[in-house]
Amino acid sequence: MRYIISFLFPLFINGLYAQQLPDSPKLSAYVEQVAYQAEGRPYSEVHLSIDANTINHTQIDSFIQGELEITIAYLQNDTVVHFNKSVVNTPLTKTPTNFFIIKRTGIAKQGEYDMQIFIKDLKNTFNTFNHNEKINIRPNIAGISEPLLLANKQFSNTGSDLEKNGFILEALPYNFYSKDKSQLHAYLELYDLNTVFDKSYIVSYMIVELSDKNATKPLIIQHKNMIADTYSPILLKLAIDQLPSGNYKFICSVRGRDLKEYYNSSIEFQRSNPYLNLEEQVELTNEDRSKFLDQEFVGKLSDEELQFSILAIAPLVDKSDGDIINATLSNPDKKARQLYLFNYWVNKQPINPELAYNAFMEVARAVDQTFRSGFRKGIETDRGYIYLKYGQPNDVIKEYNEPDAFPYEIWSYNGLKVKGQTNVKFLFYNPSKASQDFLLLHSTCYGETQNPRWEIELYRSVSNTQMEGSDYRNGTRMQDNGFRNARRYFEN
DSSP states (O other), X not given: OOOOOOOOOOOOOXXXXXXXXXXXXXXXEEEEEEEEEETTEEEEEEEEEEOGGGSOOEEETXXXXXEEEEEEEEEETTEEEEEEEEEEEOOOBSSOOOXXXXXXXXXXXXXXXXXXXXXXXXXXXXXXXXXEEEEEEOOSOSEEOOOEEEEEEEEOOSOOTTEETTEEEEEOGGGEEOTTOOXXXXXXXXXXXXXXXXXEEEEEEEEEETTOTTOOSOSEEEEEEEEOOSEEEEEEEEEOTTOOSEEEEEEEEEEOTTOOEEEEEEEEEEEOOTTTTHHHHHTSOHHHHHHHHHTSGGGGOOHHHHHHHHHHHGGGSOGGGHHHHHHHHHOSOHHHHHHHHHHHHHHHOSXXXXXXXXXXXXXXXXXXXXXXXXSSOGXXXXXXXXXXXXXXXXXXXXXXXXXXXXXXXXXXXXXXXXXXXXXXXXXXXXXXXXXXXXXXXXEOSTTSOOOTTHHHHHTGGGHHHHBSSSOTTTOOOBOOOSSOOHHHHHHO
């Protein structure tokens, strides 16, 4: 398996508003390369899965689109032997949507190559991705290709570059089967087996534990009868819903009618199945529960890190789950807290929950330092809560010395994906003036604090005498004396 993904984690310099907590990481991609044969010649097929949140897009009417330059070079002895360069427009979508690309390059002769891949974001040429790996191109002989594990497959006869043998086949990123996957799908090609077998042969395909070096204990095995031919592409599937979390190998073997093995090919994969018999796991002894959770990233966390991690995700969970968060934090059973945190990130990002957790916690720690006050952790403050929930604001106005007003900040967001709103404002103020613990006084965000009398509260020191109108009980505005800018900032 190749874990080819890179993140630019937030850097923390003096002050949050130096824009050092970026909204998106560096260009990120997953690479899977497989060698095939066609009409007597080998070729390299490269699958690229692109994280759309890590590239830049331009607006086209109501859609967005990115543009990538992809260069794939095949070198021998530091000399470029084959070269594939193209510009690819991403699909037109409403919001950033992950996508995949397939590039095929004919290879003149067998041997080992240094494959180098360079991807450049043409909307921001500083945003790039690099990948190098050694690959081996085999000669055109009878045999079997390496299995390609699939995330998705669909019929197609459009002639698309993604199409192959009537299908569009999407490689499974990181060869990782999340809890949502109940079947393993694999694609293989068989070559010139009519020169080996008279009429037919058997394809046996199985799953074994990675620790089983000799593949003596298949956990799952099936067989398929095949007619000997010059070229046979096949799609195979196995049910993995009852396969526990762990590391495995998928093996495909070609056997004659005498069951003698002639060829085999394999690939490793990882399975996450945290909910398999979860009720029984929770009821196990402390020792057994420890084994279950200690294998996951939560097992590496100290008590303090575990508490902080659960506090940090509080802004991201539904408000109705607030009682669950509180109960989890107060639970003396560390394993219960580990289980809660683990399940949250598995649901959030089943492909790689630990990677998603680490990326989020980089932001959470920086936010905690930025907004820490004398009374609360930074992630527990109102500003920390809003930042973790909605991300970095597009604009911030800080006014700490306006006459008659408490110190205040106004955060502006061009849009909030989770709410489907545009032009959203949050106003925080510091009525104590003694700490950095700014409170959320008013916002235009659905579901967050909305206070029609926010201006009266902000200018509380003079509101009784300088309120607009004579209804002191229900009034909502202050007289404009030229020095009161909060409403102008908020409404513009």
